[in-house]
Amino acid sequence: MGAKNHITVALAGNPNAGKTSLFNAITGSRQHVGNWPGVTVEKKVGKYTHKGIEIEVVDLPGTYSLTAYSIDEIVARDYIVEERPDVVVHIVDASNLERNLYLTTQLMELGTRVVIALNMVDIAEKRGDVIDIEKMAGFLEIPVVRTIANIGYGVTTLMDEVVKEAQKPEHHEHEIGYGKEIEKALVKLESIIKRDTHLVGIYPLRWIAVKLIEDDENIKERIEFSPVREEIEEFLAEIDTIDFEARMADKRYEAINAVLPQVLKKGEVGMTTSDMIDRVLTNKYLGIPIFLILMWGAFELTFTFATPFMDIIDLVFGHLSGWANENIEPAWLGSLIGDGIFGGVGFVLIFLPNIFILFLMLSFLEDSGYMARAAFIMDKLMYNLGLHGKSFIPLLMGFGCNIPAIMATRTIEDEKDRLITILVNPFISCGARLPVYLLLAGAFFGGQAATVIFFIYIFGIVVAVGSAKLFRSTILPGKPAPFIMELPPYRLPTLRTTVIHMWERGSMYLRKAGTIIFVFAIVIWSLSAFNGDGYIEETEKDIDEGELLVGDGAFEGKGRFTVLEDGEGTFTGTVLETVELKSGTYEKDRYYEGIELMEEEELHGDGTFEGECEFLSDEDGGRYIGEDFTVEESFAADIGHGFGPITSPLGFTWKMNTALVFGFVAKEVVVGSLGVLYGVGEDEDRVSDSMEDDKDFSPLVAFCLMLFTLLYLPCLATVPVIYKETGSVKWTGFSVGYGLVLAWLLAFVVYQVGSLMGY
Amino acid sequence: MAEIDVENEEKMTFGLAAGALYVFFGILQALASTGLVDIPLVPGNAIGVLVLVVIGAVFLFGYRELKEGIPEGIAYIHVGIGLSLVFGIIYLLVMGADAISAYLIRSEDFEDWSIIDDVRPELYLALLSLIGLVKWRDEFSLKGITISGV
Numbered sequence: 026m027g028a029k030n031h032i033t034v035a036l037a038g039n040p041n042a043g044k045t046s047l048f049n050a051i052t053g054s055r056q057h058v059g060n061w062p063g064v065t066v067e068k069k070v071g072k073y074t075h076k077g078i079e080i081e082v083v084d085l086p087g088t089y090s091l092t093a094y095s096i097d098e099i100v101a102r103d104y105i106v107e108e109r110p111d112v113v114v115h116i117v118d119a120s121n122l123e124r125n126l127y128l129t130t131q132l133m134e135l136g137t138r139v140v141i142a143l144n145m146v147d148i149a150e151k152r153g154d155v156i157d158i159e160k161m162a163g164f165l166e167i168p169v170v171r172t173i174a175n176i177g178y179g180v181t182t183l184m185d186e187v188v189k190e191a192q193k194p195e196h197h198e199h200e201i202g203y204g205k206e207i208e209k210a211l212v213k214l215e216s217i218i219k220r221d222t223h224l225v226g227i228y229p230l231r232w233i234a235v236k237l238i239e240d241d242e243n244i245k246e247r248i249e250f251s252p253v254r255e256e257i258e259e260f261l262a263e264i265d266t267i268d269f270e271a272r273m274a275d276k277r278y279e280a281i282n283a284v285l286p287q288v289l290k291k292g293e294v295g296m297t298t299s300d301m302i303d304r305v306l307t308n309k310y311l312g313i314p315i316f317l318i319l320m321w322g323a324f325e326l327t328f329t330f331a332t333p334f335m336d337i338i339d340l341v342f343g344h345l346s347g348w349a350n351e352n353i354e355p356a357w358l359g360s361l362i363g364d365g366i367f368g369g370v371g372f373v374l375i376f377l378p379n380i381f382i383l384f385l386m387l388s389f390l391e392d393s394g395y396m397a398r399a400a401f402i403m404d405k406l407m408y409n410l411g412l413h414g415k416s417f418i419p420l421l422m423g424f425g426c427n428i429p430a431i432m433a434t435r436t437i438e439d440e441k442d443r444l445i446t447i448l449v450n451p452f453i454s455c456g457a458r459l460p461v462y463l464l465l466a467g468a469f470f471g472g473q474a475a476t477v478i479f480f481i482y483i484f485g486i487v488v489a490v491g492s493a494k495l496f497r498s499t500i501l502p503g504k505p506a507p508f509i510m511e512l513p514p515y516r517l518p519t520l521r522t523t524v525i526h527m528w529e530r531g532s533m534y535l536r537k538a539g540t541i542i543f544v545f546a547i548v549i550w551s552l553s554a555f556n557g558d559g560y561i562e563e564t565e566k567d568i569d570e571g572e573l574l575v576g577d578g579a580f581e582g583k584g585r586f587t588v589l590e591d592g593e594g595t596f597t598g599t600v601l602e603t604v605e606l607k608s609g610t611y612e613k614d615r616y617y618e619g620i621e622l623m624e625e626e627e628l629h630g631d632g633t634f635e636g637e638c639e640f641l642s643d644e645d646g647g648r649y650i651g652e653d654f655t656v657e658e659s660f661a662a663d664i665g666h667g668f669g670p671i672t673s674p675l676g677f678t679w680k681m682n683t684a685l686v687f688g689f690v691a692k693e694v695v696v697g698s699l700g701v702l703y704g705v706g707e708d709e710d711r712v713s714d715s716m717e718d719d720k721d722f723s724p725l726v727a728f729c730l731m732l733f734t735l736l737y738l739p740c741l742a743t744v745p746v747i748y749k750e751t752g753s754v755k756w757t758g759f760s761v762g763y764g765l766v767l768a769w770l771l772a773f774v775v776y777q778v779g780s781l782m783g784y
Numbered sequence: 785m786a787e788i789d790v791e792n793e794e795k796m797t798f799g800l801a802a803g804a805l806y807v808f809f810g811i812l813q814a815l816a817s818t819g820l821v822d823i824p825l826v827p828g829n830a831i832g833v834l835v836l837v838v839i840g841a842v843f844l845f846g847y848r849e850l851k852e853g854i855p856e857g858i859a860y861i862h863v864g865i866g867l868s869l870v871f872g873i874i875y876l877l878v879m880g881a882d883a884i885s886a887y888l889i890r891s892e893d894f895e896d897w898s899i900i901d902d903v904r905p906e907l908y909l910a911l912l913s914l915i916g917l918v919k920w921r922d923e924f925s926l927k928g929i930t931i932s933g934v
Contacts (some may be wrong), residue, residue, distance in 0.1 A: 303864060318839075322835070476829075
């Protein structure tokens with residue numbers, strides 16, 4: 026037999042053993058690595074050439090055994106059993122040998138060629154453990170290589186062994202003796218199975234017999250159409266499979282424990298640093314308050330530390346927008362680029378620093394191992410509310426993006442637990458919703474903005490667990506499965522990995538800004554700049570008392586003129602309040618001709634103003650001729666007005682409706698839309714000011730809009746993922762419908778109660 | 785009472801002092817949050833109260849356990865120091881960001897800003913924890929510090 030020049034290698038192992046770190050070290054990829062069990066939920070493939078041999082490396086989700094329960098475990102097991110890779114590299118956590126070697130025994134039984142990567146040996150050795158690798162390889166009759174995957178240590182030696190193992194002409198089969206009674210049953214079962222030649226051609230005979238005794242659902246499904254199915258079932262009915270299964274597990278551990286004392290000398294260890302930290306962070310009284318203050322700290326920093334960086338981006342886009350409006354001809358193209366693209370996209374990008382800071386901190390908490398503890402401390406509460414403790418990690422992942430979070434539910438074994446977690450996940454505030462909160466809370470809640478945003482995030486969790494309780498007691502009755510989760514050791518995350526993880530998530534926001542948000546900024550601008558008569562270039566209209574208009578033209582009437590940052594103008598008429606301007610002091614009730622107002626100057630007068638300004642009409646209203654951005658008669662207004670009857674009980678105006686409609690595409694579009702529709706897109710302060718000046722936009726309405734944005738719909742990209750993961754149109758439709766109804770009801774209650782209380 | 789060594793006695797005293805100070809300033813901040821009193825260097829902030837009280841409670845848990853002769857109680861002192869420093873760093877970063885807004889960007893919102901505006905209990909109480917960190921710095925490595933014999 027000639028040497029193979031192409032081999033397939035599967036990386037298998039217990040959750041959080043370092044498979045993806047090893048995958049990245051071998052293939053040079055940058056797949057997401059996390060310090061909790063269940064980061065990888067589907068297999069990933071990479072290529073690598075080692076000494077002229079092409080190697081396909083497959084990173085599998087973690088599994089404790091080849092008897093699979095959750096979807097991610099089934100993915101791993103099916104790949105090993107059915108795809109039959111040339112070699113399985115079993116990544117064994119050196120600091121937890123006994124439990125990790127259980128999977129080794131099963132891989133050996135399957136007849137797979139195995140190479141052990143003894144990973145995290147540094148941690149084990151620092152703890153004082155001494156592992157005799159040569160003895161271990163000798164006893165197990167499997168090559169064993171020391172690795173520290175996160176720094177790439179041992180990778181070349183490992184791949185040498187992998188290639189050597191794949192090229193071996195013969196493979197030594199391993200068997201574990203299960204004792205007389207079980208062995209007798211296995212022999213009998215094998216004699217029945219071997220009459221099904223099809224089945225025997227796929228799986229090793231003894232392995233099928235072992236799995237059938239272990240009551241493996243997946244293998245039982247495979248014999249459904251077997252000609253010997255009835256005979257197998259009759260035989261299994263005669264034996265006590267539960268007792269046999271337990272005894273078989275005991276025998277495997279016996280085999281492991283026969284080897285372990287000879288290869289491992291454990292260090293004398295009392296309480297590790299991880300144990301010490303856990304004593305406090307998982308304390309039954311302090312655990313949840315500590316979790317809350319850490320999350321609060323993350324939001325405080327997200328909101329306040331980002332401010333100067335937001336200002337800088339704001340300044341850049343402000344100039345670009347101003348330049349485009351002034352220098353690009355024709356006017357509509359200038360407006361498209363200035364107000365539409367720089368306004369819409371730029372206004373979303375302003376929030377990029379907040380997104381990156383929040384993700385930086387979440388990455389730090391994840392990489393340190395704290396998030397696994399958060400799941401642990403929330404378990405009791407979650408269980409009482411009908412959610413599985415394991416659900417908390419997908420919920421936490423939802424703070425980044427609901428899509429990977431929904432996919433992460435594959436680690437949950439019980440179908441009902443998993444379905445509930447999928448259905449409630451969209452209520453967790455993803456990063457895309459943060460700009461909406463930042464804009465609205467910043468405009469209406471001043472110094473309390475961070476607290477309001479924190480509250481909205483917590484409220485999302487409350488709604489998620491409340492909904493879980495509701496589903497559990499109505500449409501998906503039952504008790505959540507017990508929660509067993511391995512707590513990984515705490516690790517001090519490196520700046521490099523934390524920044525990479527932050528970038529993985531934050532760059533998604535950046536990509537969206539360059540694609541979907543860019544497209545929708547143009548769509549929204551087009552809808553707001555056109556009506557049935559074409560481009561809204563110049564209008565002539567009356568402004569009623571108290572109305573605000575931002576425009577570049579001529580205003581007549583009694584009101585307050587505020588010159589915009591990048592413009593200036595001239596006023597002729599009676600000054601109604603004494604004002605001190607750069608050009609001089611103008612006294613109350615005196616008539617002036619051609620007062621020149623510079624940027625940001627304000628004057629209260631009765632007369633005519635020409636230029637670019639915000640005009641807030643006084644008691645008599647006024648008249649305007651010029652190019653305005655109010656878009657009252659545009660297609661966008663038609664869309665917004667169409668939803669008026671549904672959203673007016675929530676206090677929403679047509680602009681909010683239009684923004685929410687387009688927010689279904691991506692939640693950031695809500696912000697971009699408000700930026701365009703409030704007509705001064707590129708400048709966050711001015712959008713905030715315009716919203717504050719809008720008499721229909723109160724703090725109560727802003728709060729209801731935040732609530733509605735939090736709950737109303739999963740985004741366009743999340744809906745197909747819900748469908749894929751539930752495999753059901755019914756549940757996907759339910760997820761969308763439930764969110765909409767709940768959002769409306771809660772916003773209605775808050776708005777109506779708030780209004781009655783005088784807010 | 786169980787016998788305790790000098791090191792733990794120091795940590796016990798530290799836990800009591802730090803815990804009491806954090807809780808005391810938490811109460812002051814709660815008063816300031818009502819808006820009825822104006823306390824210098826203690827700005828009102830409802831969630832800030834929770835932060836101070838929780839950190840204080842962590843220290844006091846440590847004090848109680850050490851006093852009862854439970855050596856694992858030092859875990860609370862260490863984590864208390866860690867939490868205290870985390871919040872100290874957060875507010876130091878906030879102060880830095882505000883200074884950039886005020887002096888470099890010259891933002892309108894920060895026209896009257898002075899460094900004193902951002903001085904708050906989480907910041908100056910973290911100095912106490914910094915002393916603890918320096919004193920017991922060898923115990924703050926995640927790389928294999930163990931308490932033998934526990």
